[in-house]
Amino acid sequence: MPAGSTADGALPVMADVARLAGVSHQTVSRVLNDRPNVRPETRERVLVAIRELDYRPNSAARTLVTRKSQTLGVISFESTLYGPSQMLYGIEQAARAASYFISIASLRYQGIHSVHEAVDRLRDQAVEGIAVIASQGSTVAALAQRVGTVPMVTVGPTDSGQLPGAGVNNHAGALAAVRYLLDLGHATVHHVAGPKDWLEANAREAGWRQALDERGRQVVPCLAGDWSARSGYEAGFRLAGDLTVTAVFCANDHMALGVLRALQESGRRVPEDISVVGFDDIPEAAFLTPPLTTVRQDFGELGRRGLELLLQRIESPPLRPSPRSRATDHRVALVAPELVLRASSGRPRSR
Amino acid sequence: MPAGSTADGALPVMADVARLAGVSHQTVSRVLNDRPNVRPETRERVLVAIRELDYRPNSAARTLVTRKSQTLGVISFESTLYGPSQMLYGIEQAARAASYFISIASLRYQGIHSVHEAVDRLRDQAVEGIAVIASQGSTVAALAQRVGTVPMVTVGPTDSGQLPGAGVNNHAGALAAVRYLLDLGHATVHHVAGPKDWLEANAREAGWRQALDERGRQVVPCLAGDWSARSGYEAGFRLAGDLTVTAVFCANDHMALGVLRALQESGRRVPEDISVVGFDDIPEAAFLTPPLTTVRQDFGELGRRGLELLLQRIESPPLRPSPRSRATDHRVALVAPELVLRASSGRPRSR
DNA sequence: GCAGCATTTGTGAACGCAAACAATCGAGTA
DNA sequence: TACTCGATTGTTTGCGTTCACAAATGCTGC
Numbered sequence: 001m002p003a004g005s006t007a008d009g010a011l012p013v014m015a016d017v018a019r020l021a022g023v024s025h026q027t028v029s030r031v032l033n034d035r036p037n038v039r040p041e042t043r044e045r046v047l048v049a050i051r052e053l054d055y056r057p058n059s060a061a062r063t064l065v066t067r068k069s070q071t072l073g074v075i076s077f078e079s080t081l082y083g084p085s086q087m088l089y090g091i092e093q094a095a096r097a098a099s100y101f102i103s104i105a106s107l108r109y110q111g112i113h114s115v116h117e118a119v120d121r122l123r124d125q126a127v128e129g130i131a132v133i134a135s136q137g138s139t140v141a142a143l144a145q146r147v148g149t150v151p152m153v154t155v156g157p158t159d160s161g162q163l164p165g166a167g168v169n170n171h172a173g174a175l176a177a178v179r180y181l182l183d184l185g186h187a188t189v190h191h192v193a194g195p196k197d198w199l200e201a202n203a204r205e206a207g208w209r210q211a212l213d214e215r216g217r218q219v220v221p222c223l224a225g226d227w228s229a230r231s232g233y234e235a236g237f238r239l240a241g242d243l244t245v246t247a248v249f250c251a252n253d254h255m256a257l258g259v260l261r262a263l264q265e266s267g268r269r270v271p272e273d274i275s276v277v278g279f280d281d282i283p284e285a286a287f288l289t290p291p292l293t294t295v296r297q298d299f300g301e302l303g304r305r306g307l308e309l310l311l312q313r314i315e316s317p318p319l320r321p322s323p324r325s326r327a328t329d330h331r332v333a334l335v336a337p338e339l340v341l342r343a344s345s346g347r348p349r350s351r
Numbered sequence: 352m353p354a355g356s357t358a359d360g361a362l363p364v365m366a367d368v369a370r371l372a373g374v375s376h377q378t379v380s381r382v383l384n385d386r387p388n389v390r391p392e393t394r395e396r397v398l399v400a401i402r403e404l405d406y407r408p409n410s411a412a413r414t415l416v417t418r419k420s421q422t423l424g425v426i427s428f429e430s431t432l433y434g435p436s437q438m439l440y441g442i443e444q445a446a447r448a449a450s451y452f453i454s455i456a457s458l459r460y461q462g463i464h465s466v467h468e469a470v471d472r473l474r475d476q477a478v479e480g481i482a483v484i485a486s487q488g489s490t491v492a493a494l495a496q497r498v499g500t501v502p503m504v505t506v507g508p509t510d511s512g513q514l515p516g517a518g519v520n521n522h523a524g525a526l527a528a529v530r531y532l533l534d535l536g537h538a539t540v541h542h543v544a545g546p547k548d549w550l551e552a553n554a555r556e557a558g559w560r561q562a563l564d565e566r567g568r569q570v571v572p573c574l575a576g577d578w579s580a581r582s583g584y585e586a587g588f589r590l591a592g593d594l595t596v597t598a599v600f601c602a603n604d605h606m607a608l609g610v611l612r613a614l615q616e617s618g619r620r621v622p623e624d625i626s627v628v629g630f631d632d633i634p635e636a637a638f639l640t641p642p643l644t645t646v647r648q649d650f651g652e653l654g655r656r657g658l659e660l661l662l663q664r665i666e667s668p669p670l671r672p673s674p675r676s677r678a679t680d681h682r683v684a685l686v687a688p689e690l691v692l693r694a695s696s697g698r699p700r701s702r
Numbered sequence: 703g704c705a706g707c708a709t710t711t712g713t714g715a716a717c718g719c720a721a722a723c724a725a726t727c728g729a730g731t732a
Numbered sequence: 733t734a735c736t737c738g739a740t741t742g743t744t745t746g747c748g749t750t751c752a753c754a755a756a757t758g759c760t761g762c
Contacts, residue, residue, distance in 0.1 A: 061748035063411035085436035412718035
């Protein structure tokens with residue numbers, strides 16, 4: 001029990017502080033909100049009273065009257081994957097820097113219903129904006145239906161065209177990775193893609209396809225995984241069975257890891273027989289066998305940029321855009337990825 | 352704009368619903384809170400009005416009067432590590448099942464000041480309880496100072512003795528792993544421990560030590576990492592330099608991964624020359640080279656159990672425990688880990 | 703010494719909801 | 733018929749804060 005607190009054990013309220021400081025509750029409020037026109041001496045007396053009582057403002061009461069909760073919502077799907085959890089962390093850090101609270105809603109299923117429910121749940125909490133770490137096209141579409149009810153940004157995918165957001169330039173990253181492999185002398189590059197509905201997966205696949213196209217190389221059919229090492233492992237066996245394969249670009253590091261393992265079990269050496277390149281640069285990438293060449297993305301930066309965008313939208317209300325101006329309205333912050341060369345890639349053995 | 356909403360564009364409030372349904376706002380409140388003594392016919396009329404107006408209760412107002420926010424706080428530190436992010440997910444799911452919101456505060460630094468600030472920030476939001484995913488002894492100690500101000504549980508470490516919580520039996524897991532290695536015929540087992548201040552790291556080290564002790568084996572000095580693959584990699588080189596080493600138990604999988612890499616670079620074969628065992632069973636463990644023997648923990652279950660404990664404490668107020676009864680008061684839910692055998696461990700080559 | 707003005711402080715009313723209490727209704731009973 | 737009691741509904745109050753406005757105070761210049 002802090003010294004000087006109200007006798008009845010109840011938490012002190014503004015009126016208690018006011019009484020102790022010998023001012024009105026309104027003056028206390030002014031001090032708390034850094035309002036001008038409070039004599040320094042008065043302010044000091046109020047601050048002393050606040051400390052004395054260990055007073056803390058009641059946020060529900062404040063939210064009730066201001067209609068601002070100082071809270072941002074985060075909707076996250078596979079929040080246990082490496083990328084999403086990194087982004088969540090980045091968002092949380094950035095939110096705190098801007099003195100916002102973070103309320104999270106992570107969904108197991110990605111149905112429209114589930115998405116709308118999450119938005120509504122967050123709205124019920126009076127969040128001032130929502131950041132979505134979700135990359136399925138269908139999810140973003142579902143969210144777009146609710147835009148206008150509350151400011152929203154996506155963090156992760158870049159090309160939704162439906163919501164503003166921050167994302168890595170997946171297309172450019174894939175392009176760079178595949179060009180690099182082609183430059184090494186590989187006739188073509190195979191691709192282990194992510195799930196069809198993920199925007200990142202599509203962008204990376206498109207980048208891969210464009211790199212092959214622009215050099216007039218054969219676009220081989222690509223395998224699709226689910227981001228997991230297991231799915232990469234399975235894809236790896238199929239690739240190992242095809243002796244023409246000399247280079248594989250995987251849509252993320254975990255699948256690349258599975259591919260590495262499958263190739264090794266199949267007696268194909270990396271990089272001598274087959275080069276493997278991933279995407280993400282997970283902390284372990286440098287310590288795989290062999291160390292993985294990959295495309296690094298800065299997830300923390302992504303979270304920060306996304307939040308920045310969200311705060312902008314919160315501050316400058318979304319003044320109903322005309323259908324014409326939509327495109328410019330949905331600004332996207334693109335973060336450039338970086339190709340990191342390690343031992344899993346090299347020149348093809350013979351050609 | 353939903354049909355029938357109030358003319359002035361403001362969000363509908365209870366009074367609007369009441370007017371439309373031809374009842375008093377209190378009756379609306381009763382319907383909303385599933386209070387008895389509302390005629391089914393009246394209830395139906397109210398529900399129709401709610402739907403018509405797309406009315407949603409204002410949670411700030413409700414919180415103000417009930418002093419319950421339906422929100423739980425989560426304090427998380429290295430929320431980007433595999434374990435913590437899994438636990439966060441588990442907690443979030445369990446919280447939603449109990450229809451609580453989750454507000455998160457992740458900290459970069461673990462100082463006492465920072466911990467207290469996080470607790471205070473969450474308290475300002477009127478969270479009804481706090482789950483802490485934090486494993487540093489110093490952190491738990493700092494938290495324990497604030498216990499009593501709000502219900503709290505830890506998720507992860509088991510043996511704080513200061514806070515109730517759910518955790519994996521790290522000691523038992525380590526014991527099982529080391530006994531298994533000794534049973535294979537290894538003379539002793541080396542250990543790559545986690546950071547000194549982490550309770551899990553200590554428990555695993557203690558388990559390792561006990562297993563050696565009980566068989567009268569030499570307790571070799573142990574190396575300490577920081578959970579990262581890099582730190583494991585560095586430890587791995589030191590182990591590789593010692594030709595007497597035949598078995599290594601690592602405090603987590605990521606360090607084990609680094610060890611594997613270092614051993615391979617040093618020309619030591621796994622498991623022929625050296626057996627390696629990890630802890631966690633990350634999804635990639637089965638696809639490393641070689642697949643990693645490890646101790647599986649069910650992080651999701653941990654989150655659920657921790658939340659269960661927290662809800663219990665919220666419902667049955669903590670009736671000020673006497674210093675005597677403290678120990679029994681701080682109940683701990685222990686989840687049993689499971690040893691998963693894979694290819695990274697085997698009999699020592701010669702003896 | 704006092705009007706005039708800016709600065710500082712105080713007073714009353716919301717905000718939207720639930721709790722406590724009061725009122726009404728209807729059926730069963732004497 | 734009157735009376736009681738339970739079920740149902742309504743009225744009033746207050747949660748702790750900020751906002752709008754009113755009041756008081758201090759300072760300036762004449």
